[in-house]
Amino acid sequence: MPTPPIRSQAMTAVAAAASVVGFLGTLYYLDIPSMVQQRTKSRKVDARCYSTGQQDKPSLAAFRILTQQVTLKETYPLAQTITKNIPVYDCTTFRLDDEAWVDRLQDELYHILLNGPGVYVVKHFFTDLGTIDAANTAYDRIIAHELAETDGAKGDHFAPASANSRIWNSFSKLCLEDPESFVTYHSNPLFRVVCEAYLGPAYRLTSQVNIVKPGGQPQACHRDYHIGFETPEATAKWPKAMHTASQLLTLQGAVAHTDMPVESGPTRLLPFSQLFEEGFMAYRLPEFNDYFLESYVSLPLEKGDAIFFSPALFHAAGQNSTDDFARSANLIQVSSAFGKPMETIDTIPLVDACWEHMMAKYEAEGMSAEVDALVRAVGEGYPFPTNLDRRPPAPGGMAPESEQNVLRRALGEGWDRERIVGELKAMSQAAAA
Missing domain, CATH: 2.60.120.620 (q2cbj1_9rhob like domain)
Structure with a gap:
């Protein structure tokens, strides 16, 4: 007895749906979506940093969805x-x-x-x-x-x-x-x-x-x-x-x-x-x-x-x-x-040895790319670890000055070698346990 057309069509639809589900399941099992996404990422250069522009603000809607999950x-x-x-x-x-x-x-x-x-x-x-x-x-x-x-x-x-x-x-x-x-x-x-x-x-x-x-x-x-x-x-x-x-x-x-x-x-x-x-x-x-x-x-x-x-x-x-x-x-x-870094670098003797050269370069170039690179190489750019009793978070901020902050301020204000070395020593002593 032949299969009624309507029933045949329904069976065909079910079989097709099952095939699609099976295919999608295979893709999921093989993690194909992630592979495709990774290939797309490997061929497109995106901005390495987040933007501070108003048009690129983080999405509150996405944040809401993420934080409305349920812990099981x-x-x-x-x-x-x-x-x-x-x-x-x-x-x-x-x-x-x-x-x-x-x-x-x-x-x-x-x-x-x-x-x-x-x-x-x-x-x-x-x-x-x-x-x-x-x-x-x-x-x-x-x-x-x-x-x-x-x-x-x-x-x-x-x-x-x-x-x-x-x-x-x-x-x-x-x-x-x-x-x-x-x-x-x-x-x-x-x-x-x-x-x-x-x-x-x-x-x-x-x-x-x-x-x-x-x-x-x-x-x-x-x-x-x-x-x-x-x-x-x-x-x-x-x-x-x-x-x-x-x-x-x-x-x-x-x-x-x-x-x-x-x-x-x-x-x-x-x-x-x-x-x-x-x-x-x-x-x-x-x-x-x-x-x-x-x-x-x-x-x-x-x-x-x-x-x-x-x-x-x-x-x-x-x-x-x-x-x-x-x-x-x-x-x-x-x-x-x-x-933690592999080696310990002491900024103070380095600044003591090269401050006149740093100051001369700054006086000739201002805070040029070269001077900025030198500051970053010589001084510690991160203010932690420190002693927060003696070096509390700066007013209006959440951290004290770093060595690089002090070096930039010293260059801008024309400090002599004795003053910058003394300031860095005082900072180091204040930061000690």
Whole structure:
């Protein structure tokens, strides 16, 4: 019996659709779209840097779509729960003596920061709160000592100096003030687990204490170190690949040294925002800040909890709206081993030896391409690492002057050799630990 025409046509359509689906599946399996895209990129020279022009502004619509993703519990089975798109882990369930289990945990933590929401919470990071109490006691002594020596104002990279308390380089100061407390605190094996998960071995840990008192104002939405601390003009000069590299060289975090109820202003976070390639260009734009204020999430923390996130995540410390509660956190910043040069160059003897020649060349040519190249070769162009107690972020900026900044200023103002060498020596001494 012949097949009815309508049924035959339907079967033909189904078969054709199946063929198309199969073909597309094959392309996807072979990653053909990525291959085509890569070939297109290899044959077209695009601008290496992001533009600051109004017509080329980062797309808020694309940013919205990216940050409206949902974190699935199935993706992170070792997490205790997913709260407001943030994976929350409970250290009391960790099996640190099981190497295979730790490896699976580190896979999850790495994925969260690189491809997932960009932030996770670790409950009970410190189970012995006596360790936190001992550190807090030492921090109180440090704060009192520093208040007696200064006017008490401490600069903040993304907020004005205020009545809040900040200890720059609390890592070193805790060790010098209370070695026993330092040893107990940094013997916590969980530091290695989270740091190596993202940065690999040979990382370097630094920290700063921040105590936000009642009425403390929120920070502006931002991204963090390295490129996050640049001015908008300087940010645009870094090639696009460096925007990505910057966020892969640092792990940000904080250990709660007090309970942090929501009203005390724990960190405001925008999950998935670290995935936005133009984020370092975008975070200062008013429309992105407005969207952040509409969409951020914030989780309460208990004393001893910790939070870790990508430095590229849009975030900001919240406002302490309580009347009588100061929230305290030890801010953790961990650097990759790959952020260091192979050899040490001392700028001061080089400038001492060639300053008259540099000045003569500048007087003859002004800040020519040749003079500019010489400044860049002789002086350090990056102001970190430094001592932020003695060299705080400059007014209106987020970083102190670099050696190159000083050299350019000295050339423009006609300094003699003794003055520029003295200034660089004073800078070096002020930057020392």
